[in-house]
Amino acid sequence: MNAADYLVMFGVLVAIAAYGMWRTRGQHDLKTYVKGGETHWLTIGLSVMATQASAVTFLSTPGQGYESGLGFVQNYFGAPLALIVISLVFLPIFRRLNVYTAYEYLGQRFDAKTRLLGAALFLVQRGIGAGITIYAPAIVLSTVMGWRLDLTILCSGVLVVAYTVTGGTPAVNLTQKYQIGVIFAGMVAAFFVLLAKLPAGLTLHEALTVAGGFHKLDAVDYSLDPDRRYTIWTGVLGGMFLALSYFGTDQSQVQRYLAGSSLRESRLGLMFNALFKIPMQFFILLLGALVFVFYQFERPPVFFNQTAWHQQAAGASGAKLRALEADFNAAHAEKQQHLHDWVAAERAGDERRADAAQAAALAAHQRTEAARAETKAALRAADPKTPTTDADYVFITFIVDHLPHGLIGLLVAVFFAATFSSKSGELNALGSTTVVDFYRHLHQLRGASRSDAHYLAAGKWATAFWGVAAIVFAMSVTLAENLIQFANIVASIFYGVVLGLFLVAFFLKWVRGTAVFWGALAAQVLVFVLFATLGISYLWYNVIGCVACMLFAVILQLFLPRDRAAAAA
Structure with a gap:
């Protein structure tokens, strides 16, 4: 800059x-400050x-x-x-x-x-x-x-x-x-x-x-x-x-x-x-x-977080990282040639030649991705604290x-x-x-x-x-995930249970406070346990947390005497 x-x-x-x-x-009242x-x-x-x-x-x-x-x-x-x-x-x-x-x-x-x-x-x-x-x-x-x-x-x-x-x-x-x-x-x-x-x-x-x-x-x-x-x-x-x-x-x-x-x-x-x-x-x-x-037409860095790459390349892992970079650059140069052939074939309407060039470009791309994966592994081996997810650095590097x-x-x-x-x-x-x-x-x-x-x-x-x-x-x-994914993961762990509280409030009028309170706590614990033990998409935890909160609240309300539940609520 x-x-x-x-x-x-x-x-x-x-x-x-x-x-x-x-x-x-010059604002002087809470309502305007909070609600606008x-x-x-x-x-x-x-x-x-x-x-x-x-x-x-x-x-x-x-x-x-x-x-x-x-x-x-x-x-x-x-x-x-x-x-x-x-x-x-x-x-x-x-x-x-x-x-x-x-x-x-x-x-x-x-x-x-x-x-x-x-x-x-x-x-x-x-x-x-x-x-x-x-x-x-x-x-x-x-x-x-x-x-x-x-x-x-x-x-x-x-x-x-x-x-x-x-x-x-x-x-x-x-x-x-x-x-x-x-x-x-x-x-x-x-x-x-x-x-x-x-x-x-x-x-x-x-x-x-x-x-x-x-x-x-x-x-x-x-x-x-x-x-x-x-x-x-x-x-x-x-x-x-x-x-x-x-x-x-x-x-x-x-x-x-x-x-x-x-x-x-x-x-x-x-x-x-x-x-x-x-x-x-x-x-x-x-x-x-x-x-x-x-x-694909302009050679990218083998690892977009160039600061981290150069730090490790200057150390004991330098020779290995530079060799992987050379492999990446060679595969990328080959891919570029196939890409130009692919585009030329598309313009000429030659489908067979275009398909062959595309297949060759994809094969070369796999080699570049393999070199990138090995580079990340080498960086992690050199320093386990080095972040090896570089997607967040792609756009700012281009800029x-x-x-x-x-x-x-x-x-x-x-x-x-x-x-x-x-x-x-x-x-x-x-x-x-x-x-x-x-x-x-x-x-x-x-x-x-x-x-x-x-x-x-x-x-x-x-x-x-x-x-x-x-x-x-x-x-x-220190975050290991891609930032946009990490933000959604954190939200998905908590949001489902909170939504369950509101849906019970809106639609299950006979469920009282004590039942929904303990049902929500149980549902949140369940989400924590499932997140730690399962590998499913994090988006499902929004559904699981919400449904579990509502289900636990209904079950607890059924076991609470109506008058006692009302008094406790």
Whole structure:
């Protein structure tokens, strides 16, 4: 990065944060701080999208598309169905009861302990998620750019904590609207530059033909194998449960659409996401698939985390790593020749020659992948602490090596803007839930009463606390998974049980608080045990946790005498 890149990056980020702090200065009541003002549906839609689409989405998902193609999009097939259900069932109930948080409803429907359980599960899961949100871009950008990891985390973390604490929900909604605009502008610009960087004469259709020949465009998998991570079945069923849990019970999302000026505005904001969520994810994955095509004609590094590779190459494993790199480069050069033959045959309409060239290119590709796998094994043998998953480094490597200056700064600003937008929504929700569902609620249970200004100050302190906790977590964590997958894994472990609490509340009116409380705890333990012992797709844990919570609650209620259960509830 040069001076122009840094000027663009800091100019964009500081301007948005400063504007949000200035526009939302002088707030004095808890309701506005937590719920926001009368928000338009488009602002709600963009805010919901920005909170969900973190830097993990825009940094890691292209790498997922590079490695595995479009199949990851199946993860979102159930989201539109879930958003329709939330608009019809969840949203009217939340608005009718005029709650600040989703967990207030659990307290009204069941009892205090069930409300606290739902809120606690949210705080644990989203607290971890906030750490991942800030860690994701920091670890990759610090590695590629040569920045210090701790300073990268601190600088980005402190800035987003500052305007989130100052302005609350209005600041989050306002800044997210501009941050998502920067994100879309940057990703679209990257897409067109990528097309321009493809080999001279290679059309988009030919690029997609190459991607399809390497099975990068296989978006739908109808396999019934439960061990396969992404299939249409896990996406529609497991993805729907994940989306129901996330958009319907996660306060970081609920808080966004409860800010709507009316039920209609809130519903339109959710329908905006129902329409555009899958196309957005598809576009980002397609971008990754095209980066894959680009690197078939332009030699990529044998391992995209070049900092880690060079560190080990300078040590005792250097000779082995350089030999593997030579094998990779030789196989890649052979693959390039076959690719040119393949494209030429396609243009000439010679199907037999095209099929032969494609088969030869695929064989050479297998040798490059074998060299990459051996390189990862060698890196792991040299230092077990070396991260050997490099998908998260694919897109940023392409940006730094092949994009013009100025646009590099804009794309780096995109990653930080996505971090800010998602993290601000998470911290805002964590602070609100801590104050409303724990601090103020426990005061009310003891008969104590404090002023609105007191709880507003407590909300700001709680938000700051969770911000510091997220920064500390980000500085100490080491992730082995691809970041976008890890974030979804953490969510899937907790979300199903929380969704089960709400579905019991909505539809099983005869089940009381004590039964659902212990049923939810049993279901969460079951999910932990199954996750530790089974190898099934993590999306199924959303279904398992939800169904187990509802089933255990019903069984327990049947064994609790009705009058005793009602008294206990």
